[in-house]
Amino acid sequence: MDVFEKHVFVCVSGKTCPKEGSEEICSAMRQEIAALGLKKQIRINKSGCFDQCGNGVVMVVYPERTWYAHVKPGDVKEIVEKHLVGGQPLQRLLYDGGGRRDK
Numbered sequence: 001m002d003v004f005e006k007h008v009f010v011c012v013s014g015k016t017c018p019k020e021g022s023e024e025i026c027s028a029m030r031q032e033i034a035a036l037g038l039k040k041q042i043r044i045n046k047s048g049c050f051d052q053c054g055n056g057v058v059m060v061v062y063p064e065r066t067w068y069a070h071v072k073p074g075d076v077k078e079i080v081e082k083h084l085v086g087g088q089p090l091q092r093l094l095y096d097g098g099g100r101r102d103k
């Protein structure tokens, strides 16, 4: 059986991410991946809290260990197209534990 090339973990529990639409984001990301026929290559998983609460919806992409914060439903298509498919992380949403990297 093939293993996934990328795993995306979306925080859907904890104090803040669920209030910011993380379930919707997770579902939308799954739909985008399915529509592109990439379900065998890219897995979108629901995750528990990452202890990064208060930074909007938080997610992490493996194997490259790229963290995103303040993700909105409207960002999903861009993350999928630019990062998961195109291999270029979305700079404006990158997160390193201290807030967005562009701040």
Ligand code: FES
Pocket: 011, 012, 013, 014, 015, 016, 017, 018, 048, 049, 050, 051, 052, 053, 054, 058
């Ligand atoms: S609620 Fe998402 S990081 Fe804590």
